[in-house]
Amino acid sequence: MRFVFFLLLIVTVDCGYSQFQVKGKVLEFNEKGKTIPVPNANVYWLSTSIGTSTDIDGNFSTPYQKDIRQLVISSVGYRSDTIPVNRPNLGNIVLYPNVVLDEVVVEKEVAPIQKSLFKVQNVVSVDSREMLKAACCNLSESFETNPAVDVNVSDAVLGAKQIQMLGLNSPYLMFTQENMPSIRGASQVFGLSFIPGSWIESIQITKGAGSVLNGFESISGHINSELVKPLTDQRFFLNLYANNFERYEFNSRFNKNISDELGVGLYVHANLRNGYIDDNQDSFYDTPLARQINFMNRWQFMDPESGWVSYANIQYLSDTKELGQTDFDIDTDKLTTNAWGSEIATSRLDISAKAGYVFPELPYQSFGFQTAYSAHDQNSFYGLNEYDINHKSFYSNFIFNSIIGSTQHKFKTGLSFTYDGYEEFVNNNPFNRYDNSVGAFFEYTYDSLEGLSFVAGLRADSHNNLGDFLTPRFHLRYSLWDKASFRASFGRGKRGANIFAENQQLFASSRQININGSNGNYYGLQPEKAWNYGVSFIQKLYLWNRVMDFSIDFYRTQFENQVVVDWENPREIAFYNLEGDSYSNSVQVDLNYEILQDFHIRTTYKYFDVVTDYNSGRLEKPLQPTYRFFVNLNYETQKIAEKQWRFDFTSNWLGRQRLPNTSANPAEFQLQEWSSSYNLMNAQITRVLSNNFEVYLGGENIGNFTQSNPILSSNDPFGTYFDSTILYGPVLQSLYYVGFRYKI
C-alpha cells in the first residue's frame, strides 16, 4: 500500500513540474583505461541554445525539453555526441578524443585457426595465439585445443602423448619442422615433447596425402611446424609455468639482429617434474618424474635485394624420465625385482641448414637446398626389460620452383637423399639396420583462375630396403559457388615400421614379444604401404555480419600392407604382416561461429571406423574412440590501454573405445569389452597487463575424470598379468597451473 502511494507521489511530482531535470555525467578514458570526469563540457538540446555545462566532476543537469529529446554533448578536443533522451538519468556518457581521421582502416584480426578456402590441399593453419591456449608446454600439448588432431596418451606408466589423425597413429603422419622431416624413427614416441611450444610460430596441418616434396612416408597427413625467426621474433621472451603436480617449466628466447640481414637467436627450455604423485594408490606414479634441458641456437640471413635467404640451426637436448613404483630406488633396485621402476634417458643433437634463392628478375623462379643431421640416443630400462636405441639420420633436399609458360602453370622439382642408421638393443638382442634412399620428384600446380586448381605430384625413389618405387599424390580444389570449395585428394605412402620405437609401451607389461616375420627387411616384416583418399567441402558465409564456417570431410586409408600390432592376447604382443583387410574411415564436421562480438565457438564432431583383420578375426582398432565431440569457447575483451582479458574453455567428449581382449586372464584381471565414454574439460584465463607482460591461470581435466585401475596387476609387476598398456582415459586428476609471459 505504501508502495502504491509512493508511485502515486512520483507521478504527481512528475506532472507537477512541467520541466523535470535530465541528469548525467560526462567522462573520458585516461591512458590507463580508467574513466575520469570531463569538466566544462557543453550540454545543449539539439538545434537550440538551451543547455548547460558540466561541473568539475563531469555532472550536469538541464530541464527536459520534450519537443526536442536529443541532447548534444561537446567539448573542445572531443568528438561530439548526440544522445536520445528517453529517461531522466542518462548515467555515464563517455566522450572520445577527436582524432584526425585521414584514413579509416577497418581491421579484423585473423582467427588463430584458419581453414583456407583457396589452398588446394585441405590445410588448417594454427598460429602461436592458438598455442597459448594450451599454456603448457610442448608440441604434443599444443594440439589439445585443436580439433584436427587427436592427442592420446600411450599408456599408464610412460604417459607419453601421441597424436593421431584420421584414426591413425603418429607413425603414419609426417612431421616436419620448417619442411624438414622430424619426429621420426627413434623419436616417434617422445619426439613431440622435445619441441617446446614457445618456440613455435605456426603449425600447418594437412589432412590426407601430403606433398611429394617431403618424401614418401606420409600416409594420413602432414604436420609442419614453423619456429620463430630471429629477425622478426621478440628481442627477449621469458615464460615460467608451474602446476599443482610440481611440474615447472622455463622458456626463454633471446634474439639479436647483427645487421639488417643477419639475426641470431638463442632459445632455452627446461622443465622439471618433481611431484611424487600416486593419487590412485596403485603404488605407481601417476605421472613420470622428469627433467629436460633443451637449447637451440638459430641463425637467419635474409637479403631481399640479392634474393638470398638462409637459416642454420643447432639444437641439443637431454631428457630423463623416471617412472614406475613409488618405492623404487634406482641405485639399489635397477633391473631387480625389489620394485618395478624405469628410466628413459635421451640425448639428441640436431643440426640443420637451409638456403634459398629467388631470382630477382623472375619472382616466380627460385631454388632451395635443405640439409639436416640428427643423432638420437636413448638408453632405457622398464622393470627387467632393457631397450636402447641409437638413430643417426641425414637428410638433404634440393628444390627448384618455376613456371611453364605462365604462373597459371607452376612446377617444383628436385632431388632428395636420406640416410638412417639404427642400432637397437632389445634385452641385449641387437637389431641393426640402415636405410638409405635417393629420390627425384616433380610436382605440377595448375590454377585456372576461375575456381579450378590442382596439384599433381610424382616421386621416384630408390631405397635399399623398400626397393624402387613411385609415389603419386594428387590434390584438387574446385570453387563451387561464392565462398565454397570442394576438395579431393588421393595419394600413396610407404614406410618401414620401427616396431619397438613406435610401441615402446609394450615394455611396461609382462607381454612376450612375438615377431612373425618371414624374410622382410624390417625385423623380418614387410614394408607398410597404403592409399589415402579424401573429399572435403567448406562453406564460409556471413550470418548477421559475422563469419561462420562450415566444413565436412571424409577420408579413407586403405592398407595394401601393414605391420599389424596385435594386443589381443594378454600374454603377448604380436607383430605380423597384414593378411586381409585393414582400413580407416573418418568423417569430420566442423562448425565455427562468432556468436557475439569477440566471442567464438568452435564445434567439431568426428566419427571413426578403423578396422583390421587380426589373426583372431576382424576387429575395430583397440583404444580408438568411435567418436569425438569437441567444443571450444573463446572470449576476448577489447584491448584498452594494453590491457585485456582472454577466456578459453574446451570440452572433449570421447566415445567408447574397444579394449584389447583380456578374456584369457583370471577374472580379476579381465576388462570389459568396451570402455565407457567420457568427457574432458580444460579452461584458461589470461590477463594481459601490458604489451610486455601477461599472466595466466588454468585447469586441465577439471571434471576430474580418471580411469580406475589403469594398470592390471599393479601389485605384482613381475607377475604374468602385469600390463599398463590398456589405457583409455587420464591417470592424472585435475591439474591446475599458473604462469606468466614477459616479452620485449
Added chain:
Amino acid sequence: MKTTMITAIAFLIMAVGHAQDKNKSVSFEVKGNCGMCKSRIEKASIKLKGVKFATWSPETKQFEAVIDERKITIPDIKKRIAEVGHDSDGFTAPDSVYNKLPECCKYRDPASVHMDHGNKN
C-alpha cells in the same frame, strides 16, 4: 629409375637456361582501385600467351610483368586490360565495359576509392 633422374636434371638445366633471353620485365601504370580490380587486371593479362607473370598494385597502380617479347608486346597487354575495363596510357576501356564494372571499381570517379568493398574474405 636412372632415366627419371636424368630427365629431372635435364629439365632443371633447361629451365635455368631458358631464364636468360625471353624474360623481359616490364612495368606501366594501369588505372584501378581495389582488390577486385587487381584480380581482374592480373587474370586478363596472365591468360595472354607470352605473359609469364603479372601483378598489379592497388596502392601504386603499377602493373608489373615478365613477358616473352617474341610472343607479345606491351600494347597487346594494354589492349587486353582495356577490354576488361581498365585504362592505361594510350588505351581507354570502352564505356560499355567500364559501365558494367562494380561501383567500387569505377576508378574514373574520384569518390569511388572510398567506397565500401563489401565482404571480401
